[in-house]
Amino acid sequence: MLQSLFDCVFDEGLCKTSPNLYEATLLVSGDILAPSPWPRLASFCFCTSYSEVSATHQISVPRAIDQCGPSRRNPRVASGTGDCAQRTSLRRRARPQAVACVFRQSHLRPDPLHFFSPSTTMPISTALTNLLHIRTPFVGAAMQWVSVPRLVAAVSNAGGLGVLTALTQPNPEALRQAIRETRSLTSKPFGVNITLLPSINPPDYAGYARAAVEEGVRIFETAGNNPGKIIKYLKENGCIVIHKCTTIRHAKSAAKHGVDVLSIDGFECAGHPGEDDIGGLVLLARAAKELDIPYIASGGIADARGIAAALALGAAGVNMGTRFMCTVESPIHHNIKQKIVDSSEQDTTHIFRTLHNTARVFKNKVAQEVVTIERRGNAKFEDIRDLVSGARGRIVYENGDPDYGIWTAGIAMGLITDIPTCEALISRLEKETEAIIGNMAALVVTKAKL
Numbered sequence: 307m308l309q310s311l312f313d314c315v316f317d318e319g320l321c322k323t324s325p326n327l328y329e330a331t332l333l334v335s336g337d338i339l340a341p342s343p344w345p346r347l348a349s350f351c352f353c354t355s356y357s358e359v360s361a362t363h364q365i366s367v368p369r370a371i372d373q374c375g376p377s378r379r380n381p382r383v384a385s386g387t388g389d390c391a392q393r394t395s396l397r398r399r400a401r402p403q404a405v406a407c408v409f410r411q412s413h414l415r416p417d418p419l420h421f422f423s424p425s426t427t428m429p430i431s432t433a434l435t436n437l438l439h440i441r442t443p444f445v446g447a448a449m450q451w452v453s454v455p456r457l458v459a460a461v462s463n464a465g466g467l468g469v470l471t472a473l474t475q476p477n478p479e480a481l482r483q484a485i486r487e488t489r490s491l492t493s494k495p496f497g498v499n500i501t502l503l504p505s506i507n508p509p510d511y512a513g514y515a516r517a518a519v520e521e522g523v524r525i526f527e528t529a530g531n532n533p534g535k536i537i538k539y540l541k542e543n544g545c546i547v548i549h550k551c552t553t554i555r556h557a558k559s560a561a562k563h564g565v566d567v568l569s570i571d572g573f574e575c576a577g578h579p580g581e582d583d584i585g586g587l588v589l590l591a592r593a594a595k596e597l598d599i600p601y602i603a604s605g606g607i608a609d610a611r612g613i614a615a616a617l618a619l620g621a622a623g624v625n626m627g628t629r630f631m632c633t634v635e636s637p638i639h640h641n642i643k644q645k646i647v648d649s650s651e652q653d654t655t656h657i658f659r660t661l662h663n664t665a666r667v668f669k670n671k672v673a674q675e676v677v678t679i680e681r682r683g684n685a686k687f688e689d690i691r692d693l694v695s696g697a698r699g700r701i702v703y704e705n706g707d708p709d710y711g712i713w714t715a716g717i718a719m720g721l722i723t724d725i726p727t728c729e730a731l732i733s734r735l736e737k738e739t740e741a742i743i744g745n746m747a748a749l750v751v752t753k754a755k756l
């Protein structure tokens with residue numbers, strides 16, 4: 307539907323210019339009218355430039371048809387007057403199914419995000435949505451201490467895939483309880499992440515995996531080193547496995563282990579970006595050329611432009627961490643969510659570089675101290691152990707003091723300006739992504755128009 311709307315939006319030929327009255331034929335499909343219990347309202351905005359809305363009109367569908375012609379499929383509407391604020395408030399009250407804009411100067415193309423608004427979207431269907439039976443290809447990334455049942459269920463209920471972090475739970479038995487709690491909050495699919503960390507005393511990974519499989523979980527994300535054994539176990543038990551990696555080399559190796567989907571984490575990502583420092587743009591373009599199985603894009607994605615770009619790069623979906631940290635259902639202290647909103651893409655730093663276990667974290671006093679110690683040279687883990695303690699990081703989320711310890715966040719902070727519910731966020735991202743994808747077609751012009 308949007309596609310046809312934007313066709314109309316950018317076609318000057320449809321615009322009849324008189325000082326106060328503009329008319330347009332909306333080439334919308336029957337969708338806008340068919341389900342109408344009368345009187346359903348539609349709003350149409352008519353603009354003369356990028357920023358100025360010169361006329362806004364709200365009109366009931368039957369009136370639009372009466373006034374504008376016999377065909378239900380091609381209503382013609384006349385404009386009134388209004389401005390941007392009025393348009394927004396009208397839109398809110400009327401819950402219109404579509405907004406169309408006619409630009410008298412077609413070179414002043416608008417940002418389509420300011421002008422779309424179908425209240426029902428057509429789902430974005432990809433290999434990921436089909437494989438996982440989810441409505442929208444957005445994964446709420448696995449986040450230590452953050453991806454707890456409430457947030458995971460909220461992401462899944464909103465149509466995405468929520469992912470519990472196994473290691474947030476102190477032991478496999480506690481993971482069972484978390485899975486049961488999540489299931490009590492959603493009937494939709496969700497996954498479990500198992501992160502394999504370099505550790506002298508590794509956690510009971512096999513135990514966590516077994517507990518989740520026994521609880522009926524069939525979607526897993528694995529991350530970290532040497533995942534072969536866990537992947538084998540999960541595949542033997544009929545599970546779908548998404549493996550997260552930061553190089554195409556590792557992606558190919560995981561594919562050989564039989565994983566179903568790869569999650570390609572670019573250097574932009576929060577957490578561990580690997581040691582090769584390659585951004586998502588190049589990684590994903592290489593993935594498109596070289597991988598035979600579906601992959602999702604991860605790292606630095608927090609808005610519809612990033613999602614549309616990832617889909618254009620062949621990704622079957624996106625994995626978003628920092629964005630979902632900053633939602634109503636995220637369990638972290640409000641101060642930290644606000645800190646994310648107030649911060650920019652400049653506010654992260656890399657610790658553990660010298661230990662070859664790089665992690666992108668929020669740039670606070672503690673992180674800067676760690677970096678200073680590492681830069682002095684020959685730093686050993688013992689030199690920074692107290693500063694980087696996981697317990698201190700966890701307390702940041704509980705007490706809301708952003709300087710108390712190390713906490714993870716990505717450069718996607720530069721794109722985050724609000725703290726919405728998961729439902730509001732996902733539905734906004736879906737609509738905006740759809741608008742961008744629809745509008746992309748308008749970039750290709752026929753030779754006759756040049």
Ligand SMILES: Cc1cc2nc3c(=O)[nH]c(=O)nc-3n(C[C@H](O)[C@H](O)[C@H](O)COP(=O)(O)O)c2cc1C
Binds near residue numbers: 471574577631713717
């Ligand atoms: C607070 C936080 C904790 C994270 N914990 C984990 C983790 O335990 N295991 C893991 O594989 N990735 C973890 N990540 C990385 C995310 O799963 C995801 O790859 C990353 O957030 C993507 O980058 P983005 O934040 O720019 O969206 C974490 C990220 C954040 C923000």
